[in-house]
Amino acid sequence: MKKRLTFLLAVYAATVAFMAVQKPVFLWFHASEAAAASAGDWWRVIAHGLSLDLTVAGYIAAIPWLLTLTSLWVPLREAVWRRVFDVYFVLIALFSAAVFAVDLALYGYWGFRIDGTILIYLADPREAMASVGLWEGVRQTAIFAAYAALMIWGYRRIVRRFSGERVCRRLPWTGVLAVLGGVLFVAIRGGLTVATANVSKVYFSADMFLNHAATNPLFSLLSTLGDNEDYATAYPFFDESERAARFEALRGDRSSGAGTVRLLRTPRPNVVLVLLESFGRTVMDAEVGGEAVMPNMQRFRREGVWFENFFANSFRTDRGEVAVMNGFPAQTRMSVMKLPAKSRTLPSIARSLGREGYATSFAYGGDLNFTNQASYMYATGWQNLTWQKDLHFDAPTSKWGYADDVMTEWFADEVLRLSERGRPFLAGLLTLSSHEPFDVPYAKFDDKVLNAMAFADECVGRMIDRWKASPAWRDMLVILVADHSYPYPYGIAYNTVLRHRIPMIWLGGALAGVPLVVDVYASQIDLAATLLAQMGVDHSDFAYSKDIFDPALPKFGYYTFNDGFGVVDAAGAAIWDCTSSAALEASNPALLDVGRTLLQTTYADIGNR
Incomplete structure (x- = not known):
């Protein structure tokens, strides 16, 4: 049983190491952006990045933990269990390496770590590949192969530690593994504080490149896979031309030329x-x-x-x-x-x-x-x-x-x-x-x-x-x-x-x-x-x-709630519930279109960013 525990601990530790090694590679790959970074900055990138590396390692170790727990009660030959683990880790290695290699290349174009946005481009793989040059393709394939080979080699050595031998006291050891599962859950959650794991955990500098370097690309991708909602069509109150025309009358960045009352004794x-x-x-x-x-x-x-x-x-x-x-x-x-x-x-x-x-x-x-x-x-x-x-x-x-x-x-x-x-x-x-x-x-x-x-x-x-x-x-x-x-x-x-x-x-x-x-x-x-x-x-x-x-700009207050909006001005208010598509209040009905325009424009704006 001790071999099983050693196996799980080794899986977790090796995964953290595989994730951490990405940081210096990222800094080296983007050497021009990293030129101003000191040796201390490199270490800080690695140290702060560990927070999400530990979380990702928790996710990857969860399946081996579950399989190890199952092995206490399901009598399969040791060779079978090892084959199952080998297949799992090969898949993990290939996926991790693909994300790492693609992210290294994309960062130079996007300026941020890989996220769910990539799914938009994968919808048309031929168009996406058309933007990849021959040298770039060869280089990233080599990085993918090297990193995948490193992970597969490491995981295979760890799988040899797994023992499928029969365990006599299964219930106590099941309890031990349950406790270990709780530890993995804490790692996945990102700790015991109110803040769960998110990319903010690794941000430590006013230099955004260093913060990006500390970010785990696997976490960045997987944590945003549900964020690819089509925001632009979330609230289709008006067709696009009408929405844009209505928003022109509401926007604050247009110059009214009316001037503004000055309240400050000093401008700075x-x-x-x-x-x-x-x-x-x-x-x-x-x-x-x-x-x-x-x-x-x-x-x-x-x-x-x-x-x-x-x-x-x-x-x-x-x-x-x-x-x-x-x-x-x-x-x-x-x-x-x-x-x-x-x-x-x-x-x-x-x-x-x-x-x-x-x-x-x-x-x-x-x-x-x-x-x-x-x-x-x-x-x-x-x-x-x-x-x-x-x-x-x-x-x-x-x-x-x-x-x-x-x-x-x-x-x-x-x-x-x-x-x-x-x-x-x-x-x-x-x-x-x-x-x-x-x-x-x-x-x-x-x-x-x-x-x-x-x-x-x-x-x-x-x-x-x-x-x-x-x-x-x-x-x-x-x-x-x-x-x-x-x-x-x-x-x-x-x-x-x-x-x-x-x-x-x-x-x-x-x-x-x-x-x-x-x-x-x-x-x-x-x-x-x-x-x-x-x-x-x-x-x-x-x-x-x-x-x-500015006396020439429209004067109103605007707010949103769970699925609706409210607008209020000196003449009255309008409150709209989007779920029921009904006005809850309309003492100033003209404000309903103001709210619709702002809500639709906000989501269209988010979708276009």
């Missing part, structure tokens, strides 16, 4: 973006026994620029982040953040300000691998990311990570440090304590949700008061905006306008003419163009984002 402030987890407007306005749940947000509302009619574009953090930071509308039943090859093509505030010489950094007290955030953020211009793995506070963590009291204190110091360096910066923070299970080191209200919200409000209030008391405040623009709302009062329908109303407040010494109340109807996607317009930075690549202060 230091920008601090604080994404407030679940800070719904209904929660912000709530009181318990006459006491405000969020007294600091109420105070800041009276001090800065307050956006009275502002809406979240979604009900999820990953989609809210994309709406805020990329000016890209939220989706209904998918998330573009989880499609790295597409999300990296989105315009972004971080990339736009990076071009203007800004240092960009983002912090989160939890795991930025969750929903692929890290890879998305590096790819869209955030140069430095700091999250739970980088922080070592002497403080307990919740399910999601470090609580807001610890993180806001650290982030307050970090912003002050950035202010002393003299280079303009964009610094972002995502809070997390106002998220279920709402366990916080605080006891103000009996209601668990409101208590957590009050805790987060207090932490943010202390952080901003520290900045206000420092010289850095003079050149600072702080933007407080929720990532999405929360269903409070309890039982509020998930698709209603009230469910998506959120606060947005601008604060800071860089502002002139405050306090100010802005009554314009807008949503998260409009923040990007509004901020960049205030700074005099080109925002023509943000097709959906409208400058809130």
Whole structure:
């Protein structure tokens, strides 16, 4: 039985090694892109890449584990079992080698690791092969053959370790193998944290080439095989010419020539973006026994620029982040953040300000691998990311990570440090304590949700008061905006306008003419163009984002839910459920076509990226 266990451990270890060796080969193959990489970078590529290598090894070892477990109870000759294993590993080797060889070649053309997109081209193999030159074909065939031969040779030596001898105590050894199966499951899942295995796990650098080099191509391919939905036809409300014509009237990147109200005292402030987890407007306005749940947000509302009619574009953090930071509308039943090859093509505030010489950094007290955030953020211009793995506070963590009291204190110091360096910066923070299970080191209200919200409000209030008391405040623009709302009062329908109303407040010494109340109807996607317009930075690549202060552009808030959309403006609202193809509300029926146009255009856009 010990030989069986040794066999399984050897299979797993060898597979990890076979996957890891791909990293230096990839760097060597793309030597021109890797020219600036140091020896330390090469080692970091291998080390960070191990996360997905371990996951892929878990998948590959799962069948041998199952066969080994079966061999305890099914009396077949040892030669038969070895033949079965040989066939399995030859197939694995051939498939792995094919993916590796094709990916090496495609990366030079695509600029990202192989994914489910390749299935589009395999639908017409003759056309795909027509693009392959003779030398390239010979070279990649040789790489395929060499890598497959290496894997087959290694696996065959390991199969010789397998013993099919009869085991006397089958039940105890079955239990041992069950435990080993649990370990494999953890490896496949990517660990025990809330974030499961995804390409974000291996991203570690602002240099996207190094992140790509660390990515396991097998994982990149297999994890995206279900992502080849025909997004462009998901919501066929209008024919293409009509859709395009309708969108022209809604787009934000067209020049109105009407100008914009200037709020900034300086065109190049230091920008601090604080994404407030679940800070719904209904929660912000709530009181318990006459006491405000969020007294600091109420105070800041009276001090800065307050956006009275502002809406979240979604009900999820990953989609809210994309709406805020990329000016890209939220989706209904998918998330573009989880499609790295597409999300990296989105315009972004971080990339736009990076071009203007800004240092960009983002912090989160939890795991930025969750929903692929890290890879998305590096790819869209955030140069430095700091999250739970980088922080070592002497403080307990919740399910999601470090609580807001610890993180806001650290982030307050970090912003002050950035202010002393003299280079303009964009610094972002995502809070997390106002998220279920709402366990916080605080006891103000009996209601668990409101208590957590009050805790987060207090932490943010202390952080901003520290900045206000420092010289850095003079050149600072702080933007407080929720990532999405929360269903409070309890039982509020998930698709209603009230469910998506959120606060947005601008604060800071860089502002002139405050306090100010802005009554314009807008949503998260409009923040990007509004901020960049205030700074005099080109925002023509943000097709959906409208400058809130441009009087000539349409004024409305737009959001999506599980399979529908809502649009609201000063004249009323329209809510459409796509599943039932029915209007749930239409106090302003004209907005139904606005929502249809935006939803169809969003998915068509994703399909074309």
